[in-house]
Amino acid sequence: MKRQLILLLFILAVTQAGWGQKKRVAVLDFEYGTVQSGISAIFGQNIDIGKGIADLLVDRLVRDGTYTVIERKAIQKVLAEQNFSNSDRADSNSAAKIGKLLGVDAIIIGSITQFGRDDKSVGVGGGVFRGTASKYGLGNVGMKNAKAVVGISSRTVSVDTGEILSVASGKGESQRSGTTLFGSGSGSATAAGGGIDMSSSNFANSIIGEATAAAVDKLRADLVAGAAKVPERVVHVEGLIADVSGNTLILNVGAKSGLKVGQTLQVVQGGREIRDPATGKVLRRIGASIGTVTITEVDEGSSTGNYAGAAKPKVGDQVKSQGK
Numbered sequence: 001m002k003r004q005l006i007l008l009l010f011i012l013a014v015t016q017a018g019w020g021q022k023k024r025v026a027v028l029d030f031e032y033g034t035v036q037s038g039i040s041a042i043f044g045q046n047i048d049i050g051k052g053i054a055d056l057l058v059d060r061l062v063r064d065g066t067y068t069v070i071e072r073k074a075i076q077k078v079l080a081e082q083n084f085s086n087s088d089r090a091d092s093n094s095a096a097k098i099g100k101l102l103g104v105d106a107i108i109i110g111s112i113t114q115f116g117r118d119d120k121s122v123g124v125g126g127g128v129f130r131g132t133a134s135k136y137g138l139g140n141v142g143m144k145n146a147k148a149v150v151g152i153s154s155r156t157v158s159v160d161t162g163e164i165l166s167v168a169s170g171k172g173e174s175q176r177s178g179t180t181l182f183g184s185g186s187g188s189a190t191a192a193g194g195g196i197d198m199s200s201s202n203f204a205n206s207i208i209g210e211a212t213a214a215a216v217d218k219l220r221a222d223l224v225a226g227a228a229k230v231p232e233r234v235v236h237v238e239g240l241i242a243d244v245s246g247n248t249l250i251l252n253v254g255a256k257s258g259l260k261v262g263q264t265l266q267v268v269q270g271g272r273e274i275r276d277p278a279t280g281k282v283l284r285r286i287g288a289s290i291g292t293v294t295i296t297e298v299d300e301g302s303s304t305g306n307y308a309g310a311a312k313p314k315v316g317d318q319v320k321s322q323g324k
Contacts, residue, residue: 023230024104024255026070027061029054030152031090032112042116042208043196050112052198053152053216057108059199060220066227070102074256074300078102092155092162099159103258105233106165108223110154114171116208117147147175148211152219156230166229168222172214174207233258237265238320247307249293251319254303264294267309268318285318293319 030050032039040046061069078084078101084094090111099107153169196203203209235258243250249267253259271287291309298304307313 022066022068023106023227023232024068024070024260025061025106025108025156025230026075026099026102026104027054027058027108028075028095028098028110030110030112030154032115035112035115038116047196049115049196049198052196053112053212054110056198056212056216057110057154057219057223060216061223064220064224066224068255070104074102092157092164095157096159096162099157102159103235103256104159106156106230107159108154108156110152110219112150112152114149114151115212116149146207147173148206148208149173150208150211150215152215154219154223156223156226158231160233165231166223166226168219168226170215170217170219170222172211172216172218174210174214176207235259236321237263238318241267241313241315241317241319242302244307244313244315249305249307249313249319251293251303251305252301253319254301255298256300259295259298259303261295261298264292264322265305265319266322267291267293267307267313268320269311269314287318290317292322 029048030053032048032050035049036046039049055072058069058072061067075098078098082098082101084098090109092109095107095109149171150173151169151171153167155164156166156168157163158165198209198212204213237253237257237259239251239253239257241249242252251259251265266289268285268287269290271285273285274283275281276283290311290313291307293305293307293313295303295305
């Protein structure tokens with residue numbers, strides 16, 4: 001019994017160490033310019049399916065657990081602050097800049113290469129809109145034996161160099177007899193209100209939804225297989241102690257600054273501040289290293305760690321990457 005307990009504790013320790021080493025990635029909305037005319041023919045308007053497919057991919061990557069994936073709210077905030085346009089979605093250099101601001105190891109960008117019927121790479125052709133089909137802007141998608149095909153590709157980009165670390169792709173197909181791309185005429189109502197919920201059951205149960213899900217699943221598998229190609233980013237971290245409770249310290253820096261569980265920082269006390277004479281901003285603090293703090297918990301803006309050292313740390317003491 002004792003031996004089994006020791007073995008269980010060892011497995012848990014190894015597993016937790018592995019969790020701390022997961023690579024942090026962000027997924028940008030996919031570019032869909034090559035299929036835009038087909039999208040308009042299917043939905044009767046220009047729908048941003050690049051956002052929908054990115055959302056589906058994020059969901060699958062989170063469920064898989066190989067990567068730590070940044071929340072979309074954090075990405076949208078940075079995009080707004082940097083005035084990042086939709087036309088920059090597939091640009092490696094722009095993506096690298098955004099990824100660096102997010103503090104991730106790599107950023108995933110991609111394109112939708114096929115979305116719609118198999119008879120045209122951009123989706124549905126024009127045709128004459130009649131009856132129920134015209135109501136939903138579907139043109140000739142109501143033909144029997146409809147076959148939906150979705151193709152997507154992605155690149156995993158280094159945030160430090162803009163280098164493409166790995167590529168991935170996914171293609172999905174679904175076909176049924178006597179149906180449309182949406183399974184029935186009214187199925188396209190998921191596009192109401194100027195948008196489409198690609199995570200809804202209505203969309204998922206349509207043949208275009210089934211093809212989309214299959215393509216995203218294959219893309220996820222490719223991305224997981226390429227995880228080893230993503231190097232762990234070396235990030236210089238500087239912050240302050242916000243709270244001291246015995247040997248437990250709470251810091252004002254977290255995952256957004258690139259901090260990870262298991263990382264060890266110096267604790268620096270005393271000395272003087274060097275300020276920029278023009279702005280008054282603190283450029284650096286010159287003090288004495290009194291010990292180290294090893295990070296045990298991390299959220300976006302703060303972290304918790306165990307302190308080890310001879311002197312007692314205080315609120316306001318500096319913490320920074322070792323060797324800096």
